[in-house]
Amino acid sequence: MRALTWHGTKDVRVETVDDPEIVNPRDAIIKVSSTAICGSDLHLYDGVIPGMMAGDILGHEFMGEVVETGPRSTLQKGQRVVVPFTISCGGCFHCRIEQYSACENSNPVEKQDASATLYGHPMAGLFGYSHMTGGYSGGQAEYVRVPFSDVGPIVVPDHLEDEKVLFLSDIFPTGWMAAENAEIQPDDTVAVWGCGPVGLFAVQAALAMGAARVIAIDHYPHRLELAHKLGAETINFRETHVREALLEMTGGIGVDAAIDAVGMEAHGFAIDNMIDVVKQKVGIGADRASVFKQALLAVRPGGRLSVPGVYGGMTDKFPLGALMEKSITVRAGQTHVQRYTDRLLAMIEEGVIDTTFLISHTLPLEEGPRGYRCFRDEQNTWTKVVLKPGMEAGQ
Amino acid sequence: MTSHGRTHGALAAGIALAAGAIALALKQQNRRRHRDHPADDAPGFTARRDFGRYEVVGRSVTIARPRTELFAFWRDFSNLAQFMENLIEVSPAGTDGHSVWTIRGPAGKSVQVETRIAREVDGALIAWRSVEGSDIDTEGRVTFEDAPGQRGTRVGLIIAYVPPMGEAGRAAAKLFRREPEVQARHDLKRFKMLMETGEIATSARRKDAARAAQMENA
Numbered sequence A: 001m002r003a004l005t006w007h008g009t010k011d012v013r014v015e016t017v018d019d020p021e022i023v024n025p026r027d028a029i030i031k032v033s034s035t036a037i038c039g040s041d042l043h044l045y046d047g048v049i050p051g052m053m054a055g056d057i058l059g060h061e062f063m064g065e066v067v068e069t070g071p072r073s074t075l076q077k078g079q080r081v082v083v084p085f086t087i088s089c090g091g092c093f094h095c096r097i098e099q100y101s102a103c104e105n106s107n108p109v110e111k112q113d114a115s116a117t118l119y120g121h122p123m124a125g126l127f128g129y130s131h132m133t134g135g136y137s138g139g140q141a142e143y144v145r146v147p148f149s150d151v152g153p154i155v156v157p158d159h160l161e162d163e164k165v166l167f168l169s170d171i172f173p174t175g176w177m178a179a180e181n182a183e184i185q186p187d188d189t190v191a192v193w194g195c196g197p198v199g200l201f202a203v204q205a206a207l208a209m210g211a212a213r214v215i216a217i218d219h220y221p222h223r224l225e226l227a228h229k230l231g232a233e234t235i236n237f238r239e240t241h242v243r244e245a246l247l248e249m250t251g252g253i254g255v256d257a258a259i260d261a262v263g264m265e266a267h268g269f270a271i272d273n274m275i276d277v278v279k280q281k282v283g284i285g286a287d288r289a290s291v292f293k294q295a296l297l298a299v300r301p302g303g304r305l306s307v308p309g310v311y312g313g314m315t316d317k318f319p320l321g322a323l324m325e326k327s328i329t330v331r332a333g334q335t336h337v338q339r340y341t342d343r344l345l346a347m348i349e350e351g352v353i354d355t356t357f358l359i360s361h362t363l364p365l366e367e368g369p370r371g372y373r374c375f376r377d378e379q380n381t382w383t384k385v386v387l388k389p390g391m392e393a394g395q
Numbered sequence B: 001m002t003s004h005g006r007t008h009g010a011l012a013a014g015i016a017l018a019a020g021a022i023a024l025a026l027k028q029q030n031r032r033r034h035r036d037h038p039a040d041d042a043p044g045f046t047a048r049r050d051f052g053r054y055e056v057v058g059r060s061v062t063i064a065r066p067r068t069e070l071f072a073f074w075r076d077f078s079n080l081a082q083f084m085e086n087l088i089e090v091s092p093a094g095t096d097g098h099s100v101w102t103i104r105g106p107a108g109k110s111v112q113v114e115t116r117i118a119r120e121v122d123g124a125l126i127a128w129r130s131v132e133g134s135d136i137d138t139e140g141r142v143t144f145e146d147a148p149g150q151r152g153t154r155v156g157l158i159i160a161y162v163p164p165m166g167e168a169g170r171a172a173a174k175l176f177r178r179e180p181e182v183q184a185r186h187d188l189k190r191f192k193m194l195m196e197t198g199e200i201a202t203s204a205r206r207k208d209a210a211r212a213a214q215m216e217n218a
């Protein structure tokens, strides 16, 4: 089959590799119809996440048709499914209490030690996201092996086109959980840092959950414009002092809840040189952790900070005092995707949430490398890239 | 790793331990009290001390399955090779208390350890010990306790062994080259995967790759 593979910094290729097979009884094989490039993929592309090996297949946002099933899969050939990026077994303690991204059984045993050493507990398995989260082949390919296919994949009705349902795999539930973690009350003003796909879904979710106002922060005019169209007020951080503006826009109170949809996953994923890497790049590190810190200072006393943005390591000069003295609640995490898929699919069917607005480019899988390059270098206009294995070049 | 995965902890399984060391590992609390250290409630094997000529490895894991089911699976020793990577087989399966554990050794050789069941409490505990004159002096004990609420069962495994000498010793050394704690933890986690999901997770894209990974670990 053809697949987009990682070979090093800014080096992704579309190559011919072996087709996947059913390996375990609960597996299914999916023939991919659509797959997206995520902001998280850019960090792999930039080569800043260790645990990658040459030839790894990328992609954790994908959907397609079931073409093969293991004896214990509950899927049927021919079904159309969207696959959550988190791999969850359904049977462990965390899966049973719907904390799916903390699944204890999806990261292969021999791959768990790295994250267990770094974080005190191992991470769950994720598709196409380094060997620290299992080393699973991702969905930017013609076919994918999907483990625990009786738990993750959500069957979608034929009348909803791919573009409407694809983002159930990650960014829509991620934006939704980000807003849920902000514990929004009816009169709240919510600030969202980052108008990428995650931030834009968080804007929609916060409004759907009844926030009185949402203030979106970024520096790309086009991305801010998208947030504005969704009903948010905007702040361009290149033009405006963010904290001062937030304080003034809320009559001196500060925002009730803050959502950090920027993150700094680029740093600290290294196990060996983690601290050194942070020290070496202290300028960049400080910049990139600055959203978390800025949000802590901007949120009102007793307020909430929700962090869908990915952090992997450590940071210097963390305003711990602000966290404690202002009684801030912080909630974070990889998304418990399977907890939300049914509910969110229903909202898509009812037309409550628009999921297609942010797709700026649709390319054949063969043009994946160009998709990565432009999504990274032309962020203002390349807001979301969808790859289609079946599409002819130049179509 | 397929559902036939084996554990790093042949050792865990294979090399059982000496009664003395396990008792010591469990009783650490009292000893510390005698030594004027404040007693705590932690398992003895987590103590910052050693156990004389015995190596002691202890690990526990919580498995969201009923105690009786886990006990029954473990009590049939022929099941252990499914999740203990360096264990080739146990036979007979220990029905009459006696078993021979065949453990992967260096250079394609294997080592055998004969054990008998030293103590058994239905649904709660199985302890085994190598027989007199065995190449490896070892003892093991697995316990099953109800975990709080709906969390299932807390499974505890302690293995003690005298690092052996001679031919078998060299085999054992190869076995133990990996951190014994890591082996024990990996074995217990595979046990947990098998019991909670019916399979052992692998990111291999193809069956032959899964098999190759298995051989590499062996």
Ligand SMILES: NC(=O)c1ccc[n+]([C@@H]2O[C@H](COP(=O)([O-])OP(=O)(O)OC[C@H]3O[C@@H](n4cnc5c(N)ncnc54)[C@H](O)[C@@H]3O)[C@@H](O)[C@H]2O)c1
Binding pocket: A038, A039, A040, A170, A171, A174, A193, A194, A195, A196, A197, A198, A199, A217, A218, A219, A220, A223, A237, A261, A262, A263, A264, A265, A290, A291, A307, A308, A309, A310, A333, A334, A335, A379
């Ligand atoms: N928690 C999860 O499960 C999960 C899932 C998907 C993505 N993520 C993470 O969420 C984050 C956002 O993902 P995305 O796909 O939207 O990425 P993206 O790169 O497309 O968007 C990030 C946006 O943040 C903006 N930004 C950068 N610095 C800023 C600052 N100082 N203040 C305000 N805005 C700033 C950028 O201009 C950009 O528009 C990433 O860290 C990603 O890895 C987390």
Ligand SMILES: [Zn+2]
Binding pocket: A038, A039, A040, A041, A060, A061, A085, A170, A171
């Ligand atoms: Zn993503």
Ligand SMILES: [Zn+2]
Binding pocket: A088, A089, A090, A091, A092, A093, A094, A095, A102, A103, A104, A105, A106
């Ligand atoms: Zn699980």
